[in-house]
Amino acid sequence: MAQSIDVLELTRELIRLDTVNPPGGEERCAFFIAPILEDAGFDIRFHELAPGRSSLVAKLHGKTGREPICFSGHMDTVPLGAVAWRRDPYGGEIDRGRIYGRGASDMKSGIAAIVAAAVNASRHRERSGELLLIFTAGEESGCLGAAGLANLPDPLPPAGLMIVAEPTSNSPVIGHKGALWLSATTRGVTAHGSMPEKGVNAIYKAAQAVLKLQSYDFGLPPHPVLGSPTLNVGTIAGGMNINSVPDHARMGIDLRTIPGLEHDALIESLGRFLGPEVELERTIDAHWLYTDPEDPRVGDVFSIAAAVTGEDFTPRSVPYFTDGPALKALLGDPATLILGPGDPAAAHQTDEFCFVEKLEQATSIYEQIIRKWWENR
Numbered sequence: 169m170a171q172s173i174d175v176l177e178l179t180r181e182l183i184r185l186d187t188v189n190p191p192g193g194e195e196r197c198a199f200f201i202a203p204i205l206e207d208a209g210f211d212i213r214f215h216e217l218a219p220g221r222s223s224l225v226a227k228l229h230g231k232t233g234r235e236p237i238c239f240s241g242h243m244d245t246v247p248l249g250a251v252a253w254r255r256d257p258y259g260g261e262i263d264r265g266r267i268y269g270r271g272a273s274d275m276k277s278g279i280a281a282i283v284a285a286a287v288n289a290s291r292h293r294e295r296s297g298e299l300l301l302i303f304t305a306g307e308e309s310g311c312l313g314a315a316g317l318a319n320l321p322d323p324l325p326p327a328g329l330m331i332v333a334e335p336t337s338n339s340p341v342i343g344h345k346g347a348l349w350l351s352a353t354t355r356g357v358t359a360h361g362s363m364p365e366k367g368v369n370a371i372y373k374a375a376q377a378v379l380k381l382q383s384y385d386f387g388l389p390p391h392p393v394l395g396s397p398t399l400n401v402g403t404i405a406g407g408m409n410i411n412s413v414p415d416h417a418r419m420g421i422d423l424r425t426i427p428g429l430e431h432d433a434l435i436e437s438l439g440r441f442l443g444p445e446v447e448l449e450r451t452i453d454a455h456w457l458y459t460d461p462e463d464p465r466v467g468d469v470f471s472i473a474a475a476v477t478g479e480d481f482t483p484r485s486v487p488y489f490t491d492g493p494a495l496k497a498l499l500g501d502p503a504t505l506i507l508g509p510g511d512p513a514a515a516h517q518t519d520e521f522c523f524v525e526k527l528e529q530a531t532s533i534y535e536q537i538i539r540k541w542w543e544n545r
């Protein structure tokens with residue numbers, strides 16, 4: 169029988185493994201976790217995204233046939249940033265109820281809590297349905313590891329419930345907007361800057377497109393939980409030198425989407441709206457996520473989180489996007505919630521930290537969610 173895991177110590181160990189993306193190096197984390205789960209009876213598969221960068225899929229077989237419950241987290245972290253840290257970003261230092269380091273909130277604390285809860289749960293004889301754990305590489309660069317799991321030799325089984333352990337301070341979250349990032353290119357004909365009439369100016373075309381985009385209407389009412397979709401032109405570049413007519417300009421468009429907007433159809437609609445002078449190409453495509461709060465699979469998670477934290481939660485969304493939608497598509501569309509110990513305000517920050525209390529709570533919440541899932545077989 170597997171030893172129980174000290175979740176705080178495990179979080180510190182994971183923070184000490186540098187998995188800053190780029191370059192990633194997520195295998196350090198995957199290879200550290202794998203033997204712990206193997207000891208608890210899990211089958212382990214690695215899926216290589218690139219050399220040194222593997223996602224990990226761990227399965228604990230159930231004794232009866234209930235559909236699996238799944239937990240997921242990403243192993244990569246964002247870089248340290250330009251500002252000097254006061255704490256060692258790879259130290260896992262603990263001070264006054266907080267654990268510090270890159271990934272402390274986003275999301276090595278979440279991964280450690282999943283592993284600790286899964287090892288505890290593995291001791292239960294009455295387990296029904298598989299317990300599936302998915303730890304991905306490459307999330308911070310557009311959910312690449314999660315998308316790569318579509319190419320597994322043995323496909324993922326359809327699951328009933330998935331918890332994504334991104335930072336929410338243990339409050340269950342039912343969705344987030346999608347992110348669709350487009351590169352928009354206009355083309356022209358170059359000429360000497362003293363004779364612009366001999367050329368076609370790509371920057372003028374881009375400027376017209378930008379002004380048009382300012383009044384783009386998604387034609388959709390705001391979503392009751394996720395709010396309205398948005399569009400922002402974040403970058404624009406064009407031209408080689410001041411005394412030539414530019415034959416090339418490019419804009420970066422950041423769209424945030426809600427249920428009712430499918431990304432392929434949205435690109436088509438924008439293409440028609442902007443006309444043939446603007447070429448659109450997607451650079452990031454992360455779908456929105458939404459689970460109906462009335463879904464019976466959701467109610468238990470809310471009650472367990474409320475009982476453990478002593479807080480009362482109402483259905484809400486988060487501003488960031490996650491691996492959730494990419495994994496949900498591979499898992500037969502399970503009810504999906506985001507719930508993790510990290511502090512959303514500390515994620516990606518200098519001197520990132522997680523409250524030790526939240527880490528311990530998350531471990532207990534996850535273990536109870538698993539047991540409840542098995543009881544309801």
Ligand SMILES: [Zn+2]
Pocket residue numbers: 242274275334335
């Ligand atoms: Zn994250």
